[in-house]
Amino acid sequence: MSINEIYLLWSESAAISAVIWAVLLVTLTYLARNPMHKMIQAVAALIQHAFKQASTSLSEAEKRLTQRNTEVLIAEGQEASEHEIEREFERIHNIVEKDLAEYPTLHRKINDVVTQMDEDYKHSADVPPEAPGWAKAVDAVAKITTSKNDPMVGDILDSIHGSMEKNHEKTLEEYRKASRERHMLLQKMQPAWRGMNKDLKQVDQDVNALLERIKVVDRHMESYEKIIHETDTAKKTLSSSSLTQFFVAGFVLAIAIGGAMINFNLIARPMQEMVGGSSTMMGYKVANIAALVIILVEVAMGLFLMESLRITRLFPVIGAMKDSMRIRMVFITFAILLMLASVEAGLAYMREILSQDDAALRASLLDGAAQAANASDLSDRWITTAAQMGMGFILPFALVFVAIPLESFIHAARTVLGMAAVTVLRSLSFTFELSANSAHYLGQMLVSVYDLLIFIPLWIELKIKGAQPQAKKKGASGFNPLDTQTMEVSS
Amino acid sequence: MKYLWIIFVSSLLLAGCDNQDHKEGPTTKGVYMLLDTSGTYTQELVKAQHLINFTLAKLNPGDTFAVARVDTASFSEKDIIAKVTFDDRPSIANRQKRQFREKVDAFVKSVKSSGYTDITGGILQAVEYLNEANVGKKTILIFSDLKEELKKGYVRDIPLQLQGFNVVALNVTKLRSDNIDPREYMDRLQKWEERVNAGEGTWKVVNDMERLESIILD
Numbered sequence: 070m071s072i073n074e075i076y077l078l079w080s081e082s083a084a085i086s087a088v089i090w091a092v093l094l095v096t097l098t099y100l101a102r103n104p105m106h107k108m109i110q111a112v113a114a115l116i117q118h119a120f121k122q123a124s125t126s127l128s129e130a131e132k133r134l135t136q137r138n139t140e141v142l143i144a145e146g147q148e149a150s151e152h153e154i155e156r157e158f159e160r161i162h163n164i165v166e167k168d169l170a171e172y173p174t175l176h177r178k179i180n181d182v183v184t185q186m187d188e189d190y191k192h193s194a195d196v197p198p199e200a201p202g203w204a205k206a207v208d209a210v211a212k213i214t215t216s217k218n219d220p221m222v223g224d225i226l227d228s229i230h231g232s233m234e235k236n237h238e239k240t241l242e243e244y245r246k247a248s249r250e251r252h253m254l255l256q257k258m259q260p261a262w263r264g265m266n267k268d269l270k271q272v273d274q275d276v277n278a279l280l281e282r283i284k285v286v287d288r289h290m291e292s293y294e295k296i297i298h299e300t301d302t303a304k305k306t307l308s309s310s311s312l313t314q315f316f317v318a319g320f321v322l323a324i325a326i327g328g329a330m331i332n333f334n335l336i337a338r339p340m341q342e343m344v345g346g347s348s349t350m351m352g353y354k355v356a357n358i359a360a361l362v363i364i365l366v367e368v369a370m371g372l373f374l375m376e377s378l379r380i381t382r383l384f385p386v387i388g389a390m391k392d393s394m395r396i397r398m399v400f401i402t403f404a405i406l407l408m409l410a411s412v413e414a415g416l417a418y419m420r421e422i423l424s425q426d427d428a429a430l431r432a433s434l435l436d437g438a439a440q441a442a443n444a445s446d447l448s449d450r451w452i453t454t455a456a457q458m459g460m461g462f463i464l465p466f467a468l469v470f471v472a473i474p475l476e477s478f479i480h481a482a483r484t485v486l487g488m489a490a491v492t493v494l495r496s497l498s499f500t501f502e503l504s505a506n507s508a509h510y511l512g513q514m515l516v517s518v519y520d521l522l523i524f525i526p527l528w529i530e531l532k533i534k535g536a537q538p539q540a541k542k543k544g545a546s547g548f549n550p551l552d553t554q555t556m557e558v559s560s
Numbered sequence: 561m562k563y564l565w566i567i568f569v570s571s572l573l574l575a576g577c578d579n580q581d582h583k584e585g586p587t588t589k590g591v592y593m594l595l596d597t598s599g600t601y602t603q604e605l606v607k608a609q610h611l612i613n614f615t616l617a618k619l620n621p622g623d624t625f626a627v628a629r630v631d632t633a634s635f636s637e638k639d640i641i642a643k644v645t646f647d648d649r650p651s652i653a654n655r656q657k658r659q660f661r662e663k664v665d666a667f668v669k670s671v672k673s674s675g676y677t678d679i680t681g682g683i684l685q686a687v688e689y690l691n692e693a694n695v696g697k698k699t700i701l702i703f704s705d706l707k708e709e710l711k712k713g714y715v716r717d718i719p720l721q722l723q724g725f726n727v728v729a730l731n732v733t734k735l736r737s738d739n740i741d742p743r744e745y746m747d748r749l750q751k752w753e754e755r756v757n758a759g760e761g762t763w764k765v766v767n768d769m770e771r772l773e774s775i776i777l778d
Contacts, residue, residue: 338650345648347588347622423650430654434613434661 099526113512124501131494138487193251315481321474339419371469417461590624590695592686596704631674635681680716722761
């Protein structure tokens with residue numbers, strides 16, 4: 070039986086058939102109204118609960134991840150802060166060891182200078198010459214009145230006068246000599262004063278530098294305390310710092326990768342002379358793999374060198390090594406780097422030779438002997454050769470510094486990826502929440518649409534039931550035919 | 561986490577540095593060139609010489625190249641004028657290319673025309689040689705007018721086995737008879753195309769030498 074035959078089952082007229090079918094369908098739909106409403110509600114509730122549960126799970130996962138991210142952020146911030154404080158203490162230690170370790174010597178030196186100056190000062194004291202003891206005797210002789218006209222007395226007095234003159238001159242001479250010596254002593258004291266002044270200024274500078282360092286330590290300690298107490302300011306600062314670090318380090322790493330690619334192109338072709346140009350491994354040319362391995366070994370040596378110098382802290386084992394072993398490692402890694410750089414310079418030279426040979430051969434094959442001669446006779450090729458060799462030698466050392474942005478990038482990436490994961494989880498949670506609500510309202514909408522299809526019988530039912538209170542209707546049927554808001558809104 | 565980053569950066573470098581296609585099997589190329597030395601076609605050998613030089617310039621270390629003449633009985637190693645599998649090292653490969661060119665130059669100077677043209681024998685020899693060389697991409701270049709003339713008693717009605725082979729007819733000159741009736745020329749090309757396709761090879765005709773580069777490098 071075809072669809073058309075079924076359609077025209079009741080009457081030959083299509084219109085009458087349509088009306089009969091419509092009445093039949095509306096009646097059946099009206100009769101099935103309650104079970105259909107329940108089914109739509111049940112399906113909507115099922116979808117709503119499933120989405121709701123997924124949303125709740127994701128929300129919890131997001132909270133856990135946020136908590137974990139905060140822990141990691143705080144731990145990293147704490148570690149970085151400890152590192153900075155440690156560095157500051159190292160600097161203070163250096164200042165104390167370098168400058169203030171000599172303080173006892175300096176103190177002794179200043180004491181010596183002060184003692185010396187004290188002695189010199191004492192020696193430079195002005196001692197007046199003593200009056201001659203026999204002046205009183207001369208005075209007594211001079212008072213002898215009876216003998217004033219006595220020539221003998223006159224001779225004696227002349228003699229005394231002469232002696233006194235001589236004595237006076239001698240005393241004056243000695244006094245001048247003593248004064249000169251005192252001046253000499255005072256003059257000698259001048260550089261001692263200046264020296265002492267300089268030493269004291271140095272001490273002042275050292276102490277000030279120490280005080281500055283202590284202020285920096287105080288600042289770091291303050292920041293460290295904030296991190297320990299997990300304050301919001303500390304979290305925001307650390308988070309912002311991580312993002313900045315991530316992008317800056319990523320940018321520098323991109324530059325480093327560019328440098329590594331240039332390096333690769335410098336040595337890949339001459340590598341064919343060493344390991345062959347056509348053999349492949351896992352689909353890649355062995356020469357290319359060898360060139361890449363050399364570059365990666367250089368990067369690895371750079372990492373070890375930076376680690377040994379305690380500039381980076383990617384490998385705790387190296388950081389925990391004895392100082393003597395660490396310094397040995399610095400020399401070993403540097404020596405390996407130097408050798409690799411020399412090898413690269415050699416390979417760059419080989420590359421230039423091969424390029425020249427290729428150019429000459431190509432020219433002789435394609436353009437004849439004249440151009441071949443021109444191709445092989447380029448006297449200014451030494452510039453490119455030297456440039457290539459220089460790059461081959463320098464780039465390995467430049468790659469050493471990749472370790473610094475790499476460390477920053479790795480540390481920042483953990484935080485940034487964590488934040489990205491939190492954002493994704495939050496978005497998913499929101500989407501599921503939205504879907505749960507959509508399912509709920511879609512259920513309501515379907516119930517309304519269902520009732521819309523059977524609005525005629527519903528209207529008749531309403532008219533029959535008359536003006537009964539709406540609440541009673543609800544109680545009687547368990548479901549209000551014209552009110553789709555009875556579904557529980559659980560959002 | 562740290563090591564994951566290192567692996568990621570290494571992979572990025574390897575992917576970024578290497579721009580070769582990575583296919584299974586050997587990646588080297590093998591080219592076998594047949595030179596028609598019959599009749600007046602020997603005059604075209606100077607063109608062939610340029611073509612050989614061009615091919616030499618385009619081949620890389622590890623590739624295989626052979627040049628053979630087409631004469632009365634071409635299914636023979638004796639007809640191979642020069643053959644080489646280039647060394648892995650570029651400097652040695654360049655030296656081999658120079659030696660190869662010298663051999664070809666010497667041949668072109670001393671070549672004598674043959675009475676018959678056994679192209680099928682040459683192709684059979686090329687197939688055998690390139691299969692032995694175990695190369696990735698196999699190309700047979702036929703520098704000829706494609707008019708096969710066999711000596712009485714020579715059997716060449718043999719189906720060709722050309723799976724994986726590209727057969728390229730180069731510089732297919734028109735004979736005087738072709739000018740009188742171009743259908744002869746077209747029939748000749750059609751016949752060879754059918755034979756190659758029947759052998760599951762691919763067929764191409766290149767009379768413009770500038771297009772050869774894409775064929776060799778493809």
